[in-house]
Every structure is written in structure tokens, then in C-alpha cells.
Amino acid sequence: MASLGAPLGVPDLTKQAENYEYNGYIPLKSWLRSASTMQKEAQVYEAEGNDPQTYLLLYRHANLVLDKLLNHPQKSLPENRKALNAATAAVNRDLRKLEEIKPRIAKRHNEYQERRKVQLKALESLEGKGAARTLQQDFEGLSLNRSSAKRRSYEKAHLDAEGNRSLAAKLAQREVRRRDVARRSVRQAGVSEDEEHERRVAGMWGDWETELKRQSGEADDDLSSQIQEVARMQQNGQKAPNFSVSSPCTAIGRGTHASQRPTSYQPTSTYQYPSVPHKSAQERWSGSDTRLPTQGTGPIRPPKELFRGPFDATPEAPALPPKSPTAPPSIPIFEQPRAPPIPGKYVEGAPSAPAIPAKLLDSSSSTPRPSSPSTDGQDLDEFTFKPSAYLENGEPLRSIFLPQQLRHQFLSAASKNTRLNLETCGILCGILKSNALFITRLVIPEQTSTSDTCETVNEGEIFDYCDKEELMVLGWIHTHPSQTCFMSSRDLHTHVGYQVMMSESIAIVCAPSKEPSWGCFRLTDPPGKQAILNCSQPGIFHPHHVDNIYTGALKPGHVVELANAPLELVDMRPGK
Known part of the structure; x- marks a missing residue:
């Protein structure tokens, strides 16, 4: 590094x-x-x-x-x-x-x-x-x-991973959300998974994705200006133009967690609202005049002191008279099932005018609002994680953040095999952000198992999946249903392939019936990695005459357990 x-x-x-x-x-x-x-x-x-x-x-x-x-x-x-x-x-x-x-x-x-x-x-x-x-x-x-925008x-700032777990969790959550939104935008633009993968592999993706976001922003701004034009003409007593606006339907990208999927909405008219508008209706019409566009045809409101709630003691005539029968019809753009109600509309026989809904009172209300994601994002971009450990040869190791719930989810998925004394394995996939590695997905591939071994089937499918999902392979996890928690010679030969790809790669062993019940390991480098690469002994299980061939990767190693970390489990086994 x-x-x-x-x-x-x-x-x-x-x-x-x-x-x-x-x-x-x-x-x-x-x-x-x-x-x-x-x-x-x-x-x-x-x-x-x-x-x-x-x-x-x-x-x-x-x-x-x-x-x-x-x-x-x-x-x-x-x-x-x-x-x-x-x-x-x-x-x-x-x-x-x-x-x-x-x-x-x-x-x-x-x-x-x-x-x-x-x-x-x-x-x-x-x-x-x-x-x-x-x-x-x-x-x-x-x-x-130097200003942070140019930094x-x-x-x-270089932060310690162990002492800044909450920041790491927020960073991972934001990055997963960002990727999910980007994937949905790509699907809405009509780009298939294969075409998206081809663009990324071909090195064309960065500029293309930026252009997609720019065009999407222009479309939203155009829609916003049209709605504001409708409001202006309504307020001036003019007939609104019949705009023709279309927007892509909501699509769910592959790999989206069920809890993150948006609810689809199918409008009944020919007009389609954008799936994720950048500005709410209230924000578009906020300012000195907070009336909705449909209120422009009514008379000027009296001062606020004259408004009375439904429980006022003295019933009086309503502050707002009923609309004239000759009033122009509602604008088609607002004739939707979820259109906001028109406050101040007179109902015959009511003791007083109905109260204006709180959302429409005044956009300058003192009610606190949550921080915008962009502000939080700027804060999260102001740091990077420094290396948390080093290989035996002095090479720095970036931190790997391991979700605390990962072992529980994996053991639940492996429980049937464990009861039958069969091993189960999974692939640890994740992302790189701010010079740290985050495990965000646990993939359980199709596999064959015995009491002492576990072999993946169609290994190429796993790596194709990771490429399409923009994931990096950060290691693997497997069970020892009846054995203790250790790295067997077979495990060592399996793991060297991962550690060749990335020095930070880890192997997690779960031994639910023994103590300790789990461990997180890596090969030493040197001598462990070199010894395994040069090993030509036959047989699945054989001894290695090298001391210190593997070591723990948890504290004081480079792996940090992380609460509230995003994690998705994908089970590729048949019937799952």
C-alpha cells in the first residue's frame, strides 16, 4: 500500500x-x-x-x-x-x-x-x-x-478502526444504500445486468454513470419547473397547460435486501410520478406564499386570527366560502389517488372551517427535521482508516469490518448440515471504502459436504455473481460440526488461494459444539503462506513441518467486529 x-x-x-x-x-x-x-x-x-x-x-x-x-x-x-x-x-x-x-x-x-x-x-x-x-x-x-472539499x-484524517466503530457502521450503511440506489437507477434506465457488467469491465462505467445521474437530475428539475408553472398560472386565474411528462417505473436491482425494497405504486392515470422525487411538494411551494396551487382560484384568506377550530365555543360562518360551481375543474396533474387534500374547503353544516393540516401551515415551522443524507455524507467523507496490523514481512493490512450477526446467520443456514455432521461453507464478500474492507454479503454456494470436507460446485458462478454485484471476495467461513476450532491442512491449502488474491483475506472456522466455538485466521507471511504454496505432499490431510503457519486475525489483528453493520445472506444451494 x-x-x-x-x-x-x-x-x-x-x-x-x-x-x-x-x-x-x-x-x-x-x-x-x-x-x-x-x-x-x-x-x-x-x-x-x-x-x-x-x-x-x-x-x-x-x-x-x-x-x-x-x-x-x-x-x-x-x-x-x-x-x-x-x-x-x-x-x-x-x-x-x-x-x-x-x-x-x-x-x-x-x-x-x-x-x-x-x-x-x-x-x-x-x-x-x-x-x-x-x-x-x-x-x-x-x-x-485546505478546504475539505478539495482534500x-x-x-x-487517518482514524483507528477499533476506536471508531460507530463511524465505520454509518459509512458501510451509507455506501450500501448508495449502491442500491445506483443499481435501481441503472435498471430504470433500461440497462440489463449483463450490459452493466460489460460497461464496468470495459472501463466505461464511471463517465456513463455520471452522465446518467446528470440526466436524471435534469429530468427532475424539468418536472419541478413544470409543476411550479402550473401553480403560478393557477394563482393568476389562468388555465394550466397540459404537460406531457413521463418517468421510469420503480425497479429493484438485484441484490437488494427485502427490507430495503421500495413499495411499488401504479398510478391509474396516464401521468406517472417519479419513483424517487428529489423535492417534496411542500418544499417546492415553500416560501412567503404557502398556498397550494389549487387554492389560487379562491378568495384571499382572512388573517389567521379569524380561523377557528372545530371545538371553538362560538360557531360562526366559515372563513372560506364554498367554491363557485363555475370554478375551473381540477388540473389533471393533481387528479391522483394520493393527491393532498385541499384545506379550507367549506362543508355545509359544519360549525366552523376545518383546521388546516399541519403539513401545509408553514414551511418555516420550528419543528426540527432530520439531517439530510448529503450533510452526513460530507462528514463521513472526511476521514480514512489507517492500517490496523501488519504482516510478518512488514506489509500493512487494511482493516476488515466483520458484522457481529454474520456467524449467527451462517450457523442458522448451516444448522441442517450441522445436525447431520456435515460441513458447510460460505464466501465472505464485501466492499472497499475509505481504505477499509467491509463484509456486507454472505454467499452460500452450491456445495458437496462430508463430515470433514466441503467442496463448492461451479465456483465460476460465485465469482461471476461477485463481479455483477461489484463485490470483492474477502475470505470464507466454514463449520467443523464435531471437531475443534482449528485450521486443518486442507483448510490451509484452501485459504492460500484467497490470501494470494488479497493479503487481508480471512478464514473463519465455526465449531458450535466445542470451546472456543469460533476463530478468525490468516496465514503468516512468512512463513505460512510460502510453506503452503510450496507444499506438494499428497493426500487431503497431511502435516506441515513449519511452526507458526497461521495466526489469529482478530484483535490485535486486522479484523474488527462491527455492530449495526449491513449484511445480506444469499443462499445459492438448490431448493433455497
Whole structure:
């Protein structure tokens, strides 16, 4: 990972990018998945404005594909050709993007070096620890006076994951909601899952998605202006024009949790309301004049003191007279089943005018309103998580946030197998945000099981699903129905494939009948990862004559349990 402190120059980043282990005996399909993971990570860091980390990952991806994978012994196998061709095509885009990023990195590094030279000279001429301490802080950090709107990812506050769990939970919830809304918008625009996946893989998605949001915003603004024009003409006693407006129907993107799905609404008329309007009707008509458009044809209201509630002691004539029979008909745009009621309408025989509903009284009411998501979002974007642990070789590990409810949901799904003394496995999938990894989905694939083993069926389907859902594979989980909580030799050989793809990958073992009942592990690096990669012993279960081959990943490791974290379970087993 690129340094979170002093900005590195292009040569330093290039050196870091080339510093990775490659083993030609690892199947090509595993390396291709690792290359795909690098691409996903680079896209996230690019969106967050982290040029150094984007450059490092894109350069490493290009180096891996061109120098290593094109010469892999399995490059000619039919099942690998398509993925290898796609990875090679992605490198061409990487190279163009690297040329765009390189000048920005060089400029930032040079500015830092010039500033440091000036400050070092000033430091030499000053006396006193206070001045030296202040200047030294300036050397190591970037300016904190820069506006937050211009601050890039690597210039934000670096927080400890363990001590900021509530912020992490809010960040994960917001990101899952954002992805869900974006997916629904894509479906409303008529883009299929296959086309969406093709756009993302082809590197075209970022600009296309931005354009989609811009067009959506323009459509909402146009609808808002039309409604306001209707209100203005109503107030002036004119007949409103017959606008022709259409909007896409609500669609639910794949992977949306049932509790997050919107309720569909089918209007009875030809006009369709937008599924998620950006401005409420009350906000559109708020201001000095708070009347609804349909009130424009009535007489001017008397002062508020003359309004009386239904329980007033002295009945009087209603403040608002009934509408004239010759009043113009209601505007078609408001003839909907859920149109707001017209306050002040006279009902014959009523002791007084009905009270105006509270929602329509005054938009400047002192009733507090919840904070808008955009404000909260700005606050959540003002920090990034620092590495929480390190590999044995000194490489930093990003934090993985593990939902507390994950084990309970997994054991519930595995309960039938557990009673039959059969193992069950699941895949831990998630997202990258603010330099931390969040497990947000538990996928239980189709599988075959025994009392001591568990094998996934149609493994490619799992990775295709993750690609379509923009998810990263962060590890796996499985049960030991009757054994203790440990990593067997078979488990170690399974997990090395995950840890090759991503150093932070974890393996969770659940032993519900033993104590401890669960554990979260990773291979040591070195010596565990290297020992397993170089192991050629036959048989499913065999000993490894290496000490310290795996270790715990929970505190003081890089895994942090997180309450209130979003989590969805997807069971791909037949009949589920």
C-alpha cells in the first residue's frame, strides 16, 4: 500500500508496485481473479481521489498481466483465454490512466520536497522545542487549512478502526444504500445486468454513470419547473397547460435486501410520478406564499386570527366560502389517488372551517427535521482508516469490518448440515471504502459436504455473481460440526488461494459444539503462506513441518467486529 505519510514520488511507487510475490504453480484462474481484484480496488481509490494508491495498483496490474500472466503455463487453456484477453485489454486502459495520474503525483511530491527544504532552513535558524515541534508536524503532514472539499483521500484524517466503530457502521450503511440506489437507477434506465457488467469491465462505467445521474437530475428539475408553472398560472386565474411528462417505473436491482425494497405504486392515470422525487411538494411551494396551487382560484384568506377550530365555543360562518360551481375543474396533474387534500374547503353544516393540516401551515415551522443524507455524507467523507496490523514481512493490512450477526446467520443456514455432521461453507464478500474492507454479503454456494470436507460446485458462478454485484471476495467461513476450532491442512491449502488474491483475506472456522466455538485466521507471511504454496505432499490431510503457519486475525489483528453493520445472506444451494 502507498504511504499514508509523506507523499511518494513516481519511482518509489513503481518500486512498491513491482514488489509482490509471483508463483507460476498457482493456477492461472487464481491470478486472473487477483488481477480483477486489483482493478476493483483501483477504481475505488480513484473515485476517492487517492492518486498514489491508484497508480500503485494499476501499475502492479499491468506488470502482473504483461510480464507474468501472458507467460503462464496455463495461458493456452480454453477456459482461461477469454479472461486473459479481457485482462490484457484492461492493461491498455491502465497505461493511459497511469500517464494521466503521473504528473499529479510528481507535482505533489515536488511541492512537498520544496516545502520541506524551506522549513528545514527555518528550523535550523530557530531555537526552542515548541517551534521545532510545530515545524516538524508540518513536515510529516499535509496542510490542514485546505478546504475539505478539495482534500484528497490521502490528505484526510487517518482514524483507528477499533476506536471508531460507530463511524465505520454509518459509512458501510451509507455506501450500501448508495449502491442500491445506483443499481435501481441503472435498471430504470433500461440497462440489463449483463450490459452493466460489460460497461464496468470495459472501463466505461464511471463517465456513463455520471452522465446518467446528470440526466436524471435534469429530468427532475424539468418536472419541478413544470409543476411550479402550473401553480403560478393557477394563482393568476389562468388555465394550466397540459404537460406531457413521463418517468421510469420503480425497479429493484438485484441484490437488494427485502427490507430495503421500495413499495411499488401504479398510478391509474396516464401521468406517472417519479419513483424517487428529489423535492417534496411542500418544499417546492415553500416560501412567503404557502398556498397550494389549487387554492389560487379562491378568495384571499382572512388573517389567521379569524380561523377557528372545530371545538371553538362560538360557531360562526366559515372563513372560506364554498367554491363557485363555475370554478375551473381540477388540473389533471393533481387528479391522483394520493393527491393532498385541499384545506379550507367549506362543508355545509359544519360549525366552523376545518383546521388546516399541519403539513401545509408553514414551511418555516420550528419543528426540527432530520439531517439530510448529503450533510452526513460530507462528514463521513472526511476521514480514512489507517492500517490496523501488519504482516510478518512488514506489509500493512487494511482493516476488515466483520458484522457481529454474520456467524449467527451462517450457523442458522448451516444448522441442517450441522445436525447431520456435515460441513458447510460460505464466501465472505464485501466492499472497499475509505481504505477499509467491509463484509456486507454472505454467499452460500452450491456445495458437496462430508463430515470433514466441503467442496463448492461451479465456483465460476460465485465469482461471476461477485463481479455483477461489484463485490470483492474477502475470505470464507466454514463449520467443523464435531471437531475443534482449528485450521486443518486442507483448510490451509484452501485459504492460500484467497490470501494470494488479497493479503487481508480471512478464514473463519465455526465449531458450535466445542470451546472456543469460533476463530478468525490468516496465514503468516512468512512463513505460512510460502510453506503452503510450496507444499506438494499428497493426500487431503497431511502435516506441515513449519511452526507458526497461521495466526489469529482478530484483535490485535486486522479484523474488527462491527455492530449495526449491513449484511445480506444469499443462499445459492438448490431448493433455497
